[in-house]
Amino acid sequence: MLEVKNLKKKFGNNIVLNGIDLKIEKGDRLAIIGPSGCGKSTLLRCLNMIERPTSGKVIFEGIDLTKKGIDMSKMRKKIGMVFQQFNLFPHLTVLENITLAPIKLKIMTKEEANKKAKELLDLIELEDKSDNYPEELSGGQKQRVAIVRSLIMNPDIILFDEPTSALDPEMTLEVLELIKNIADNGMTMVIVSHEMNFVRKCANKVIFIDDGKISFYGTAKEAFSNRDNERLKDFLLKTNK
Numbered sequence: 001m002l003e004v005k006n007l008k009k010k011f012g013n014n015i016v017l018n019g020i021d022l023k024i025e026k027g028d029r030l031a032i033i034g035p036s037g038c039g040k041s042t043l044l045r046c047l048n049m050i051e052r053p054t055s056g057k058v059i060f061e062g063i064d065l066t067k068k069g070i071d072m073s074k075m076r077k078k079i080g081m082v083f084q085q086f087n088l089f090p091h092l093t094v095l096e097n098i099t100l101a102p103i104k105l106k107i108m109t110k111e112e113a114n115k116k117a118k119e120l121l122d123l124i125e126l127e128d129k130s131d132n133y134p135e136e137l138s139g140g141q142k143q144r145v146a147i148v149r150s151l152i153m154n155p156d157i158i159l160f161d162e163p164t165s166a167l168d169p170e171m172t173l174e175v176l177e178l179i180k181n182i183a184d185n186g187m188t189m190v191i192v193s194h195e196m197n198f199v200r201k202c203a204n205k206v207i208f209i210d211d212g213k214i215s216f217y218g219t220a221k222e223a224f225s226n227r228d229n230e231r232l233k234d235f236l237l238k239t240n241k
Helices: 040-047 095-103 110-123 139-151 167-184 196-202 220-224 230-239
Strands: 002-011 014-024 029-033 057-058 080-081 157-161 188-192 205-210 215-219
Touching: 002 040, 002 188, 014 040, 014 057, 014 215, 029 040, 029 196, 040 157, 040 188, 080 139, 095 110, 095 139, 110 139, 139 157, 139 167, 167 196, 196 220, 205 220, 215 220, 215 230, 220 230
Parallel strands: 029 188, 029 205, 080 157, 157 188
Antiparallel strands: 002 014, 002 057, 205 215
């Protein structure tokens, strides 16, 4: 479904990612973990070309997204993205935030989009908030709306960039439960997360990035029972304190 080949990313003289190779299959729930500043979010943003790699390839459903002339607006219909800071439009209602993209991109009529949005809001128990503005929502509610905004596009894969980093513990549990439910229904997803208990329960694959390189790639069970990779072992000990 999605393959990364020898991906490198530099900001000036700073090498952030250095030779990343990765394959994501349909139905995978891949967690990207690692210390702050190791390149986790940069890699995620390279997967849908929000950040363009310095070199290497990102191949999605047989198409190299790094090639010139690729219509990324078309590709992003299939690659959903959920950000740390929600990125909701403050001047639009919850319903309008969710339906904006499918209507603008002519994927659905306004009536179809409104119907689907209300179904999704019902699913996340926010059907009574459809006419509210983002400032009237809690952080957890905003992030659930952001996730639904991605789901309404019916993507093939969703990328989550630290979706709970701006939330308190109670709201974090709400959002993680929603993401796990989506995963259990078969959605392919890539998650950058510092919530190791969630990674353990939800991910079927884990990569550990250290100093811009993949230091470990395996199943969640292998990651958490690791005895050989000292850097990963040290990282997990610190995050579990």
